[in-house]
Amino acid sequence: MVKPLVKVHLWSGLRALAGGHAAVEVRAATVGQMLDALIEAHPALEEAIDAGVSVSIDGKIYGQGLTQAVAEGQEIYLLQRIKGG
Amino acid sequence: MIHVNTTVNGDPAEFLCEPRETLLDALRDRLDLTGAKEGCGTGDCGACTVTLDGRPVCSCLVLAAEADGREVGTVEGIARGEALHPLQRKFIEHAALQCGICTPGILVAAKALLEKTPDPSETEVRYWLAGNLCRCTGYDKIIRAVMDAAAEMRENA
Amino acid sequence: MAFDEKTGAFKVVGTRPDRPDGVDKVTGRARFGADASAPGMLHAVIIRSPHAHARIVKIDTSKAEAAKGVKAVVTRVDFAAGLKGEPWNILENVIAGDTALYDGHAVCALAATSLLAAKDAAKLVEVTYEVLPHVTDVDAAMQDGAPVIREGAADSSVPAGMHPNVVRYHESGHGDPDEGFAEADLVIEDHFVTEATHQGYIEPHACLATLGGDGRGELWCCTQGHWNVQKVCAALLGIETSKLRVAASEIGGGFGGKTAVFIEPVALALSRKANRPVKLVMPRADVFRATGPTASTSMDVRIGMKKDGTITAASGVFRCQGGAFPGAPMEFTAMCAFAPYNLKHVRQVGYDVMTNRPKQAAYRAPGSPMAAFAVESVIDELCNRLELDPIEVRLKNASREGTKASFGPKWDRIGLVETLEAAKAHPHYAAPLAPGAGRGVSCGFWFNHGGETAVQLALSEDGTVQLSVGTPDIGGSRASMCMMAAEELGIPYEDVRTTIADTATLGYNEISHGSRVTYASGLATIEAARDTIRKLCRRSADKWGIDPEAVEWRDGAAYPAGPNAGDHDPLPIREIARRMGRTGGPIVGHYEATPEGAGVSFATHIVDAEVDRETGATKVTRYTVVQDAGKAIHPTYVEGQYQGGAAQGIGWALNEEYIYGADGRLQNAGFLDYRIPVASDLPMIDTVIVEVPNPGHPYGVRGVGETSICPPLAAIANAVSNAAGVRMRQLPMRPSRILEALEGQGS
Numbered sequence: 001m002v003k004p005l006v007k008v009h010l011w012s013g014l015r016a017l018a019g020g021h022a023a024v025e026v027r028a029a030t031v032g033q034m035l036d037a038l039i040e041a042h043p044a045l046e047e048a049i050d051a052g053v054s055v056s057i058d059g060k061i062y063g064q065g066l067t068q069a070v071a072e073g074q075e076i077y078l079l080q081r082i083k084g085g
Numbered sequence: 086m087i088h089v090n091t092t093v094n095g096d097p098a099e100f101l102c103e104p105r106e107t108l109l110d111a112l113r114d115r116l117d118l119t120g121a122k123e124g125c126g127t128g129d130c131g132a133c134t135v136t137l138d139g140r141p142v143c144s145c146l147v148l149a150a151e152a153d154g155r156e157v158g159t160v161e162g163i164a165r166g167e168a169l170h171p172l173q174r175k176f177i178e179h180a181a182l183q184c185g186i187c188t189p190g191i192l193v194a195a196k197a198l199l200e201k202t203p204d205p206s207e208t209e210v211r212y213w214l215a216g217n218l219c220r221c222t223g224y225d226k227i228i229r230a231v232m233d234a235a236a237e238m239r240e241n242a
Numbered sequence: 243m244a245f246d247e248k249t250g251a252f253k254v255v256g257t258r259p260d261r262p263d264g265v266d267k268v269t270g271r272a273r274f275g276a277d278a279s280a281p282g283m284l285h286a287v288i289i290r291s292p293h294a295h296a297r298i299v300k301i302d303t304s305k306a307e308a309a310k311g312v313k314a315v316v317t318r319v320d321f322a323a324g325l326k327g328e329p330w331n332i333l334e335n336v337i338a339g340d341t342a343l344y345d346g347h348a349v350c351a352l353a354a355t356s357l358l359a360a361k362d363a364a365k366l367v368e369v370t371y372e373v374l375p376h377v378t379d380v381d382a383a384m385q386d387g388a389p390v391i392r393e394g395a396a397d398s399s400v401p402a403g404m405h406p407n408v409v410r411y412h413e414s415g416h417g418d419p420d421e422g423f424a425e426a427d428l429v430i431e432d433h434f435v436t437e438a439t440h441q442g443y444i445e446p447h448a449c450l451a452t453l454g455g456d457g458r459g460e461l462w463c464c465t466q467g468h469w470n471v472q473k474v475c476a477a478l479l480g481i482e483t484s485k486l487r488v489a490a491s492e493i494g495g496g497f498g499g500k501t502a503v504f505i506e507p508v509a510l511a512l513s514r515k516a517n518r519p520v521k522l523v524m525p526r527a528d529v530f531r532a533t534g535p536t537a538s539t540s541m542d543v544r545i546g547m548k549k550d551g552t553i554t555a556a557s558g559v560f561r562c563q564g565g566a567f568p569g570a571p572m573e574f575t576a577m578c579a580f581a582p583y584n585l586k587h588v589r590q591v592g593y594d595v596m597t598n599r600p601k602q603a604a605y606r607a608p609g610s611p612m613a614a615f616a617v618e619s620v621i622d623e624l625c626n627r628l629e630l631d632p633i634e635v636r637l638k639n640a641s642r643e644g645t646k647a648s649f650g651p652k653w654d655r656i657g658l659v660e661t662l663e664a665a666k667a668h669p670h671y672a673a674p675l676a677p678g679a680g681r682g683v684s685c686g687f688w689f690n691h692g693g694e695t696a697v698q699l700a701l702s703e704d705g706t707v708q709l710s711v712g713t714p715d716i717g718g719s720r721a722s723m724c725m726m727a728a729e730e731l732g733i734p735y736e737d738v739r740t741t742i743a744d745t746a747t748l749g750y751n752e753i754s755h756g757s758r759v760t761y762a763s764g765l766a767t768i769e770a771a772r773d774t775i776r777k778l779c780r781r782s783a784d785k786w787g788i789d790p791e792a793v794e795w796r797d798g799a800a801y802p803a804g805p806n807a808g809d810h811d812p813l814p815i816r817e818i819a820r821r822m823g824r825t826g827g828p829i830v831g832h833y834e835a836t837p838e839g840a841g842v843s844f845a846t847h848i849v850d851a852e853v854d855r856e857t858g859a860t861k862v863t864r865y866t867v868v869q870d871a872g873k874a875i876h877p878t879y880v881e882g883q884y885q886g887g888a889a890q891g892i893g894w895a896l897n898e899e900y901i902y903g904a905d906g907r908l909q910n911a912g913f914l915d916y917r918i919p920v921a922s923d924l925p926m927i928d929t930v931i932v933e934v935p936n937p938g939h940p941y942g943v944r945g946v947g948e949t950s951i952c953p954p955l956a957a958i959a960n961a962v963s964n965a966a967g968v969r970m971r972q973l974p975m976r977p978s979r980i981l982e983a984l985e986g987q988g989s
Contacts, residue, residue, distance in 0.1 A: 009650055012589070013399055013413035047398050056651035059643075060938065062838040063692050077650040080412065080573040082689045084756025084948055085498020085604020103358055110357075119277040120270020122494070124444040125526040129913035132444055160270040169268065177264035180878040183717055183886065185267030186274060186445040186494025208922075215922040218913060220442045220495050221717075222882055223889030224921040 003027040006034060006070045009077045017044035031055050032066030034076075052081030091152040093118065094162025102149040108142075109133045111149035112159060120160035120189045124218065131217035134190035135159045141197045143216075160189035163196060171234040172196055181230035183221035191217045195231045203239055207232065246940040254729040255941060258878045261721040262740065263492070275448030275464030275491045280519035283450070284313055284353040286512050287360040288505070288522075289367045290532060291342030291349055294376035294598040294906025295389060298340055298369065301350050305366040311359035314516035315352045315367075321511060322480035329477045331567045335601040336478065336507050342371065343391065343566035344598050345907040346531025353512040353520045376598040376906035380563035381540045383407045383597045391566050391596040407596045412573040414649050415557075415589035419544075422555025422587030426546025430623050434616040435972040436955070437899035438538040440530055441605045442890070442918045445494020447533065448523040451509035455517065457481040461488045463506050466496040466714055467753025469694075471503055472745045478507040479514070486510075489744040490714040497716075497890070498604030501753045502534050530911035534603020535900055537562040537570040541616040543579070547624045551635040555587040556580050556648075560613060563595040564602035570594045571602075571609030574689075578952070579613035580648035581687040582658055582844060583639045588648045598906055604755065606887060607688040607948035611894065611955045615973060618684040618956030623969055632683040632960075633666045636846070657870030657934030657944075658685065658844035664930050665846040670866040679852045679863060682960025686847070686952025690840040690945035691756025696749030697766035699727060699774050699831040703823075705816025707731065707774075709767060710743040712751025713759045717947055718879035722760050723767050725875055726941070730771035732798040733815060749834050757945020760875055761840050761936075766833045768940050774831030781818050781825050786810045839938020843945060845869035847888065847953035851961035855984060858977030860896055860962055866928040872936040872944030883946045885927040891954020893919045895962075899974050 009023045018024055019042060026037035035053070039046045055062045056077040062068050063082050070076060086101040093116065100115035112118045112135065121144055124132035128143040135144045136158035137151075163170045172195055175181070182188045191214060198205060198213045205213070210231050211224070219227060266272040291298075303315045318337050325333055337348045350367055354360035375389040382388055383405070390406050399411040423429050449463035459481070465471050468488040476483040493500060509522040524533070540561045546554045558579050564570030572592030580588050605611075625632045640662060641647065643655050665671060665683070675681055698710045709727050713719065724738040731738075752758070779793040782800035786793075786808060794803035799812040822829045850864040867884040874880040897917040901909040910916045935942025955973060963969045966980060968987040 011412070011414035011650065013411055017398065044398065051397065059652045059654035060839060061651075061689065061842070063836075063840070065836055065838050068838065075652060079577070079649060079651075082574075082691055082756070083571075083604070083608070084689070084691045084758065084945075085501060085606050085608045103356075105358060113277075114279075118270070119273070122274065122445065123276065123523070124446070124494075125913050127526065127912055127914065130444055130526075160268075164269055169265070173265075173268040176268050177260050180258075180261070180718070180882055182264070182267055183879075183882050184443075184445070184493060184495045185263070185272055186443075188267050189270045192268060211921040211924075215920040218444055218918060218920060220444055220497070220890070220918065221886045223885035223919075223927050224924055225885050225927045226878075226882065228921065228926070 003029045003033065004070065004072045006072060006074065006076055008034060008038060011078060014045065014048055017048065018042040028070055030066060031062060031068045031070060034070050054079045054082045087150045089150055089153045092156045094159060104150060106149040107145050108147040108149050108152050109144035112144060118159050118161055122186055122189060131194065132187055132190045134193045134217065136193060136197055141194050158193065160192055163192055170196065171237045172231065175230040175234040179226045179230035179233065181222065181226040187217060187219045191227060199235050199238060203235060205235060245935055245937045245942055252729060254725045254735055255875050256877065258876060259721065259735050261718055262724060263720060272492045274445055274494050276523045278450045278462045278491065279521065280450060280452065283519045283521050284355060284516055285357040285360045286351055286353040286509055286520050286522040287364045288348045288508060288528065289350045289364050290528065291338065291347040292345060293342055293371055293373050294345045294378065295374040296342045296371035297374060298338060298342055298349060299372050300370040302368040303350060306352055306363045309363035309366055311355035312363045313353055313355065313518060314512045315350065316508065316511045316515060317350045320515065321478050321507065325477065332474055332503060333478050335567060336504060344600050346528060346600060348508065348532060351508045351512060353516055378597050378599055378902045378906050380538055380561050380595050380597065383563060383595050384561065391598065395568060395596065408593055409568040409596055410594035412576050412592035414576060417587030419555040419557045419587045419589050423546040425554040427549045428624060428628060429544065429546040430620050431542065431544035432620055432971060434541045434543065434619065436539045436612045436615060437973060438535040439605065439894050439898045440535045440916065441497035441499035443495025443497060443499060446524040446526055446529045447505050449506050449509050450519060450521045451506065451513045452519040453510045453514040455514065457485045459486040459510055461486060461506060461510065462491055463488065464491045464493045464500060466493065466500045466716060466755055469712065469745050469750050470753050471506055474503045475507050475510055479510055487744055487746040490742050493714050493716055497606055498608065498755060499534050501755045502603045504533050526913065527911040530916060531908050532600050534601055536605045537564045537602050539575065539612045541612065543616040543620050545620045545624060547628060549628055551630045551638045553583055553585060553639045556583065556585055557589045558616065560592045561595060562592065562609065563597045563599065565599040566596055567601045568594055569602060574609035575613040577649040578610035578687050579617050582636065582641055582685040583648065584641050584645040585648060590648065606951040610686065610688055610952045611891065614684055614686045614952050615955035615959060619959055619969065622682065622960040633662055633671065636685055637662050655934065655937055656842060656844060657932050660932045660934050661844055661846040661868045661870055664932055665848055665868045668848065668866055668868065668930060670848050670864060670928065675850060676852065676863065678965060679850050680961045680963065680965025682849045682957045682964060684847055684953035684956035684960060686845045686949055687842065688949040688952055689842055690761065691758040692762050692837040692840045693752030693756060693758050694750050694836045695762040695766045696751055696834040697763060697770045697832065698748060699770040701819045701822065701829040703819050705819040706737040709738055709740045710748055711740060711763045712743055712748045713754040713763045714742055716754050717883055718876065719759045719763065721879065722764060722875040726764050726767045727771050730768055731775065731815065732796060757947040758840060761939055761943050761945050762837050764875065764943055765837050765939055766835065769833035770831040773833060774829060777829050777831060778815065778818050782813045784825065841872050841936025841938055841944035843870050843949040845949045845953050847957040849957040849961040851958060851965055853962055853965040853980060858980035860975065860980065862892055862925060862958065864925055867950060868930040868932060869946060869949055870932045870934050870944060871946045872939065873933055873942035874931045875943060877931060880931055880946050881929045884929040884950045887950025888927050888954050889919050889924060891951050892924065892958060895955045895958035895973055895975060897974050897976055
């Protein structure tokens with residue numbers, strides 16, 4: 001089964017670690033797969049992703065979950081992991 | 086060790102203490118009255134407020150030995166058995182507490198105010214309680230609770 | 243977990259019942275961190291570095307160990323070796339390795355049979371230091387030649403060529419700010435500075451620890467997150483997590499400062515060595531010197547505006563120091579700064595810088611208030627110079643559902659505009675200003691959080707309910723949990739008792755932070771109640787001999803539903819509970835999840851302030867908080883959060899600051915000189931609860947605890963700047979600073 005092709009926008013500080021790209025397309029069906037695929041495509045992203053990222057999907061912010069489904073055509077942004085006080 | 090004979094909330098109490106021990110330490114550690122709290126140990130926060138012969142004091146600045154022969158009033162003595170004091174009831178009703186750590190000190194101080202000044206203005210209440218720090222509420226609901234309790238107590242006097 | 247459209251007809255939610263722990267707290271019965279004791283208990287004292295930066299040459303504890311009553315002494319060697327990453331950072335902060343990194347850094351600890359004996363013995367510990375140069379200022383720490391806190395701590399995000407003290411970097415935004423600035427009629431750029439502040443909780447950290455040689459331990463402590471304490475202590479002590487049982491006491495304030503672990507590992511290590519329980523209570527001076535204050539910041543913000551009030555571009559650089567460890571929340575400062583504004587061209591940059599200061603911790607919305615101070619001040623200045631109304635300008639440029647956030651994604655349903663409209667309509671905004679007074683307005687934003695949550699709802703045989711949650715009650719949440727359970731089950735509020743369970747009796751729960759408790763524990767409570775209802779309906783179906791689908795739950799009882807369900811008398815919850823042992827066993831509902839869907843929260847504050855031009859003293863004369871709560875479960879406690887955050891913001895804006903001397907030592911480690919607002923400083927604080935439901939919670943709840951501290955710094959700075967007639971760019975605006983500003987203006 002071919003996983004959906006999703007487009008992930010990176011915050012501008014990450015672009016240098018992703019070959020200068022503002023957005024990266026990977027094949028993934030879940031957030032977890034998407035993060036793994038990003039690291040596979042651009043290994044320099046691993047440190048930032050392991051440090052913690054939250055993901056915004058069509059405006060809904062997912063703090064840390066890996067199981068959320070992702071699909072083609074969604075607006076997906078990586079954000080530094082949201083923590084509070 | 087010094088042998089102290091005192092009265093706490095109307096009941097005789099006695100304990101042994103070091104000369105350097107504070108009244109706060111003695112109440113909490115010798116008499117198991119943990120209502121008064123240590124917030125700072127230097128008399129700046131009021132969380133340790135108790136009355137000594139009716140006068141509000143920072144118990145962290147009073148030596149335990151100084152309680153000998155005197156009367157101490159703590160938060161544990163404000164209610165009469167099951168019956169809460171109007172201040173206590175109003176605090177709950179007005180949500181005049183969030184974490185509750187400053188509440189014992191504020192109740193002791195407020196009770197002393199109302200015994201002295203049954204009809205205080207908002208300003209008088211604020212200045213009387215200026216020695217009791219609260220970090221959660223911003224004081225708004227505390228002041229309202231005290232004024233409301235004062236009104237109820239005047240009505241029933 | 244989606245929003246339930248049925249929310250029109252709440253019976254309990256939205257009312258204002260008395261909180262369940264109220265009586266305990268007004269009678270002194272409630273037990274906080276320092277209120278526990280155990281037979282044979284020892285008392286602990288921590289010995290701390292008096293130097294801002296020093297190599298620890300030697301620690302001689304021989305005299306202390308021989309002192310009367312001393313039963314155990316620990317240093318770094320008594321903790322786990324080989325830790326990496328954040329666990330290492332935490333351990334290094336809890337107790338120094340070979341270097342003391344800030345004034346107050348723990349070096350050694352001992353436990354004795356009385357607190358006085360421990361304090362006396364502490365004076366006998368001899369530590370030999372080699373004092374090193376130190377740096378405490380964020381900008382100074384980035385300069386060539388600044389003392390290095392630690393080599394190699396920077397991650398790969400940091401641009402090449404920066405000082406080793408710069409450990410993390412953030413950059414985000416979109417468009418081309420230069421193009422946008424070129425379109426503006428007026429561009430203002432300014433530099434802002436905020437000093438570190440402390441959450442100022444009145445209860446010092448305190449714990450009672452027991453750890454045996456077999457690795458089994460019990461810990462009682464005041465904390466916002468006891469599962470986190472369990473995890474961290476287990477790692478630092480090299481024991482298995484499940485062997486340590488942690489119970490959370492009532493907590494006397496946290497505000498983010500009690501999300502971190504400072505003294506518990508030390509108490510456990512002492513207990514293990516002495517084989518006796520150890521009580522450790524932090525003295526107030528230690529709380530200031532060695533827990534987690536906020537970051538201090540140095541910020542540059544540039545905003546361009548057209549004459550009609552349209553913001554054409556915005557950019558900001560936010561330098562934040564978080565003490566001697568990575569973690570200053572500069573990415574949140576950066577991401578929150580322009581969040582209230584719909585901008586075509588925006589860029590924000592953040593730097594996380596290390597200094598010789600204690601390891602920072604969150605203070606309500608970490609990083610956001612400082613950003614709002616800078617940004618909202620510039621917007622205020624633009625409004626003044628272009629003679630535009632501050633609320634109209636914010637409405638004109640406001641973020642709305644579907645507009646692009648400054649940090650990238652399109653907004654989901656948000657309530658910023660509703661708070662601005664409510665502020666605009668509020669009598670405060672139209673009230674005439676007293677002569678010499680100034681008015682300030684500010685918006686603020688925070689993300690809010692979900693986090694791991696597990697909840698259990700157990701029926702008692704009399705039909706009342708015991709709800710176990712894992713989130714310490716830092717704001718009155720037990721009342722809200724009882725209300726949500728009562729709402730779902732259709733039983734009286736008084737029939738629900740909510741307890742904060744310990745780590746051994748419930749699944750993992752994330753720290754009470756991120757304004758997550760009413761959202762996440764609340765959502766879990768609702769789900770657990772629904773789980774319980776399914777089980778109650780099944781028991782009823784079994785009793786009636788019908789399909790469970792044919793049973794409905796209403797007003798605390800099971801009813802046959804539908805035409806074929808038959809004619810059965812309703813079964814109230816107490817009836818089912820009474821026989822549960824014989825009809826299938828105890829009835830317990832539960833729910834575990836990491837809910838995603840916490841809604842963000844916006845606020846708008848209005849402040850009036852008067853400045854005494856002779857003394858520089860400021861009086862806040864009127865304050866109005868308008869904030870989006872999504873759905874206020876218990877409105878009185880929502881008001882309490884609004885008022886509390888505003889009061890903390892007032893202190894931060896006007897008086898509170900960490901003052902370091904030239905020797906790098908904290909000068910004001912006490913409540914006398916670290917001046918938080920007292921009752922006579924403040925007016926009544928008016929609150930308006932706006933409710934724009936969060937689509938991610940069944941009742942629409944948005945977290946409220948943190949956003950309330952985001953606008954006050956700017957709102958007050960704007961009021962004071964307008965009253966004084968001079969722009970204030972540094973916090974706190976203590977009287978001496980206001981007088982300097984007035985003099986500088988030649989007034």
